[in-house]
Amino acid sequence: MVPVPKWYLGRMYSHSSLAFEITIKLIDLKITIVNIFISCNSYVYNTLLGIPRLQGDSSMYDVEKLRQQFPILSKCIYLDSASTSQTPRCSVDAMCEYFFEYAANHGRGAHHLARKTTEKYEETRSRLGDFLKVPADQIIFTKNTTDAVNTVANGTLWKRGDEIITTWLEHHSNLLPWMMLKRKGVRVTIIPHENGYLNPHTLQEAISHKTRLIALTHMPNILGTVQPVEEIGRIAHDAGVSVVVDGAQSVGHFPVDVTYIDYLAIPGHKGLLGPQGTGALYMKDPDSLNCSIFGGGMVVSVTHKVVKLLPPPAKFEPGTPNIPGIIGLGPAIDLVSSLGVKKIHAYEKNLGSRMFEGLEKIPGVSVYSPHGTGVVSFNVAGENPNVFSRKLDDHRKICVRSGMHCAEPLASSYHCEGTIRASVGCYTTTEEVDALIESVRHLTGKI
């Protein structure tokens, strides 16, 4: 087990009040008791009566009811939600409705289909604004998280000698866009982590008078360690430095407070349960960025000499966007909101703890993530992670990710061939987590 650094203890949920922490602890305790009860119950059923275990065990929200939104979940054991989540019926229905009832382009045309499309598309922006508790016009839609980070990297007016600080915890999406700026004479400083956590003190030491921006993941996709973003944001703002947070693994999984975040890169297709090809960028000050792509739908007027751009968000969204995807994202956000992000967090944390405890006990298994996160990376002695993940699929249709996870500097520091990563979603059941543990036991011959 990777120890949590001492300085980090007590900061994990620094965005939250003491009352929230106590509530979360009580909720955790309640879930644990319910889980123990259900596990005992199903054990008795399994052993004495020989019938399969029941699924669903949350006192927080009804997981069984939620799973009806995801028919695919009855066909496999999906433990790859950190990569992309499954899409609920309500989202797919909204996309079908768009295609079959009113499909047209967004922001163009006066006819009724174009008006309805624009209205529905903008509804999603308002829903996301409400969800993040920010004004909707500070949000632009993107293809994904990667696109959102690149919008900041390419939209900032850099001067030679400017410095960006990032970390060795990053996904390539929050590393390469910065590294590529070296071509423009920007200095990129990459700071180390301590067992998966960025020490705010290390960051403070690294800031110089040349530092303009800090780019940090909220939760690295290999380890699931929640970073002290609020404290880092405060340090950065005190030094006059902007903060970009990669929210790929945080938004929709736990509450994100944007007080000290200047730019938040958001996937639509992970914690928000939207379709693939959707994402967003929150900008505290949309005028701080220039547009990096140009085309139709972003101007007030164009003459041979003058181009007058529309105000944000329109000026950042030229060309026909992923209209069905963004319309499908709206009901998905509503679904996440109706479950409650705090409840999702407590539920996923509990599943993660169960996974950690089960896997760690198996001889020959090394777990790299700390206890209590819904993203668990591990390896099996003598097994290639890709080959082993295929064995899990063949054995019980268990879908996990394996390899470098597009975060090679971090992944390769644990194992030259990367890791196996199991990640839960709000719809995962304890039975699915147990199935993974039992399968790993079986495949390692430890059963």
Ligand SMILES: Cc1ncc(COP(=O)(O)O)c(C=O)c1O
């Ligand atoms: C931490 C992190 N950042 C960025 C990304 C890239 O996200 P997207 O595929 O939405 O561009 C991922 C994807 O898994 C991720 O986990």
